[in-house]
Amino acid sequence: MHIHEGHEHHDIAHKDEISKDVETLKVLFDHWIEHNKSHEESFRKWAKKAKAMGKDTCSDWIEKAADLLLKASEALVEAKKSF
Template sequence: MKDEHTHAHCHSGEHHHIHTQDSTLEVEKGKEEKTLKILLDHWIEHNKSHEEGFSEWVNKARSMGKIETSQYIEKAVKFMKQADDMLQKAKEYM
């Protein structure tokens, strides 16, 4: 990242500045914000795809008689939905 900062001084008792700053930092920040918005959407959709698969395995585990297993998978799905809600909330603050 290039950060250009120059200034001229007037040494007559007063301190005058002429600043020139390269906008590279601002451009980089904008790119990172766009990337974060994309990632938030991706993470939410990615989690939802896993939730669907997990829900399917809840039923399969039950049919195998693995009740405790199905219950823990069910809990995992609930936590993933909570995570999705938090990611959605994070997206709203962008």
């Protein structure tokens, strides 16, 4: 607590904001990971369809995007562990 008049309220508000951000980030980690998983599965499904259409290069790029989403999710899991 600061001894200067008017600063105590600001410090409390700042701590409340940080506390709210901490809780929000905890929820966001799970949301982001699940969201990425959903898109990754969809990408892999469509990569197979593109391959079946004879669009091998396109399929490869969609698979690459799915792999990147998986990597992003792995990074988010590690971020969540370190939080």
